[in-house]
Amino acid sequence: MKENLRKYLVEFIGTFFLVFTVLSVVFYANPAVIGPIAIGFALMVCVYAGGHISGGHYNPAVSLAAAIRGALEWKQVIPYWIFQVLGGAAAVGVMSLFVVFPDLVPAEFSLKEMIGGEFIFTFLLCYVVLLTATSKRTEGNSYFGLAIGSSVTVGAFAVGGALCYGAFNPAVASSLWLFHTMPCTAVCVTIITNLIAAVCAALVYKFAEAE
Numbered sequence: 001m002k003e004n005l006r007k008y009l010v011e012f013i014g015t016f017f018l019v020f021t022v023l024s025v026v027f028y029a030n031p032a033v034i035g036p037i038a039i040g041f042a043l044m045v046c047v048y049a050g051g052h053i054s055g056g057h058y059n060p061a062v063s064l065a066a067a068i069r070g071a072l073e074w075k076q077v078i079p080y081w082i083f084q085v086l087g088g089a090a091a092v093g094v095m096s097l098f099v100v101f102p103d104l105v106p107a108e109f110s111l112k113e114m115i116g117g118e119f120i121f122t123f124l125l126c127y128v129v130l131l132t133a134t135s136k137r138t139e140g141n142s143y144f145g146l147a148i149g150s151s152v153t154v155g156a157f158a159v160g161g162a163l164c165y166g167a168f169n170p171a172v173a174s175s176l177w178l179f180h181t182m183p184c185t186a187v188c189v190t191i192i193t194n195l196i197a198a199v200c201a202a203l204v205y206k207f208a209e210a211e
Contacts, residue, residue: 004076007054008083014046014058015087016094019175023095026181027102036156036166044149051133051145059169060084061198065126068202071134081170088175101180109164114186117163118193119200121155125168126201135209170194 021042025035047056055072057063063080066072072080109117128151132144152168160166165182167173170191176182182190 004079007076008079010050010054010056011058011080012083012087012090014050014054014056015084015171016091017046018042018058018169019088019091019172020095022172023091023175023179026176026179027095027099036153036160039156040149040151040153042149043152044145047133047148048145054080055133056145056148057129058084058087058171059125060171061122061169061194062126062129064195065130065198065202065205066134068199069130069134069205071130084171085174088171089178092175092178095179103180106183106186107161107165109186111189113163114165114189115193117155117159117166118168118190119197121151121159121166122168122194122197123201124155125151126198127205130202130205131209137209165190168194 018039021039025033025038043058046058050056055063055066057066057072057080060081063072063077063084067074067077125148128147132138132141132147138144155168156166165173165176165186167176167182167190173182173187173190173194177184177187
């Protein structure tokens, strides 16, 4: 039980810092800050910090992909999801102490654009996580955190704000909704797309890696 609680705590903390960084970038939009790099670095440092304890997922889609791959017990998936979402909600709560919740101005993304953008880069993120952080062939490498964080940075640069909200993470999407910056319909589409992409990434990994 203690070991599980340590894993859940690490997932909570990592998701908190990831989402808090996302919200800070979204709300303040400081021209001196390159948002995708800040977000990718936030994920990177948290993956390096907590990867040896919980796997450093901080993302329900990644946890699902890890379970399909066999790197996470299925009985741990729901607790991981709960603490990841709670970590994101806590970030929203803390951010609300500093700023007023913004009025929602829905971005004009088509359904095809949202599904395409979110699927492609959630797939990339999960695929990179599995290859760099769970494969026996890359075990012990020192670059997994950089690769994982960079996957989010690449996605945010490529499609974030252009084709989709650039969440690539159901915990981030639900937090953006709580923060009044993402409509409910878009959140639902994003979450479903993220999870489908995670399944596809895990299946492709299992075929390509053939452990």
